[in-house]
Amino acid sequence: MTTRRQSTPNSSRRSDASRRAILTAAFDLVGEVGYAKLSIEGIAARAGVGKQTIYRWWPSKGAVLFDAFLALSEGEEGEAALPDTGDLEADLKTVMRATVVELSDPRYDEPMRALTTEIAHDPGLAAVYRERLDEPMREIKKRRLAIAQRAGQLAGDLDLDLAVDVLWGPLLNRWLQRTGPLTPEYADNLVKTALNGLRPRG
Amino acid sequence: MTTRRQSTPNSSRRSDASRRAILTAAFDLVGEVGYAKLSIEGIAARAGVGKQTIYRWWPSKGAVLFDAFLALSEGEEGEAALPDTGDLEADLKTVMRATVVELSDPRYDEPMRALTTEIAHDPGLAAVYRERLDEPMREIKKRRLAIAQRAGQLAGDLDLDLAVDVLWGPLLNRWLQRTGPLTPEYADNLVKTALNGLRPRG
Incomplete structure (x- = not known):
């Protein structure tokens, strides 16, 4: 038996992909450079998104990192x-x-x-x-x-x-x-x- | 009965006083501004000593703060x-x-x-x-x-x-x-x- 998956509108699917890329980038980067040197710019570059995309969803690098942990524990x-x-x-x-x-x-x-x-x-x-x-x-x-x-x-x-x-x-x-x-x-x-x-x- | 205290040479007494002033300044300042904003300059200014006096004895602000805690626990x-x-x-x-x-x-x-x-x-x-x-x-x-x-x-x-x-x-x-x-x-x-x-x- 297969389960039919509700199709997601393109824009929302793009958002999901960006969000996941940002969280993964934040988690990986903090392990590489430490929290003090972690920056929104660095996360954006690693995730391949613009800085504004990050600021639209999170007010600070701490908030991004927190959601990265949350995503990890949910996964x-x-x-x-x-x-x-x-x-x-x-x-x-x-x-x-x-x-x-x-x-x-x-x-x-x-x-x-x-x-x-x-x-x-x-x-x-x-x-x-x-x-x-x-x-x-x-x-x-x-x-x-x-x-x-x-x-x-x-x-x-x-x-x-x-x-x-x-x-x-x-x-x-x-x-x-x-x-x-x-x-x-x-x-x-x-x-x-x-x-x-x-x-x-x- | 009184205990005779060995007299301390002037230069060593001055060093002791500077050292205590630096440790007190570091402890007080970190409570006021937080660790991120704590600086050797700030500690020097508060303690009334030159920056070089601090650098002669400690390599970093973390090392000063650590000795401030040690002095506190010894006291x-x-x-x-x-x-x-x-x-x-x-x-x-x-x-x-x-x-x-x-x-x-x-x-x-x-x-x-x-x-x-x-x-x-x-x-x-x-x-x-x-x-x-x-x-x-x-x-x-x-x-x-x-x-x-x-x-x-x-x-x-x-x-x-x-x-x-x-x-x-x-x-x-x-x-x-x-x-x-x-x-x-x-x-x-x-x-x-x-x-x-x-x-x-x-």
Whole structure:
């Protein structure tokens, strides 16, 4: 069985193609030259569009970069749910190891640092980030944790937002501040320690 | 009983005064204008010294700012040890609430963001930061945790470096990425959740 695709008017299809080219150019360029040297001119040249095309849709290079990340996360397969094998610890280790791999990939490292540090200095961008990227990803994580909580695998009175912070915060902080190497072992130990807590278990 | 202080040669005393004036100027200025607009010229003007005086001691504005933070942390009373009342949870809540107050203080917020994001983009500065600021502060935290571990209040096989990450990482990440408000309640819940873990306790 085939699915018939609604045909798109030419102008809109051209817009879509330009938009995708701009976002790809922004993401690639920031990884090559860093955020400080990223410019609307550079993005326009790389994408093969005029500067005005970019300014029509985005007010700043930060806004373009942000949408580049958003497009990336929307395009990712399997992003809509965390794995659920029934074994919470194993599933979280799988996710955390994947995050370590992503953060260690030079293709993502510099663009993600650029976005993170822009957010750190720009409360407006931080609010958009929170609403459009952090909250949706947080909901996905909380859905998996809620399943575990209902199954009695997590404390009944646990604040799932705080649980997300305790699981992912240490990894992101270690990555950003370069306070130690990111390894699969670190990911595993972090998950185990966050689940069990620092106190002894009887 | 009085302590006789070795007299300092005039030139060295003048150097000390200039050095302190430069570090104070760098710290104050970055809070007022932000890191991007911080300049060696601006620091020199504020400190009342020539640009060359700064360049004689520091290669970059990032290096000056870093030493300003180091001087600040060396000057702080009570930094050498975390409180130890015997009640680990209460002591950690005291420390974490103080961190929330510090991170929420406009006088510290912008300089600390500037330093943190510089570190994120500069592996060389990150290495100096790790050696001269992160490691010494981490040792202070680990000393308090080691006392608790010897008393059986923390798991015997707990990695204390990871414990520091699990306690402080979520707070720093929330502050930097502005993903939620920093409140005393958040500090308390973070400490409690990190100590008890996400799993139920029997």
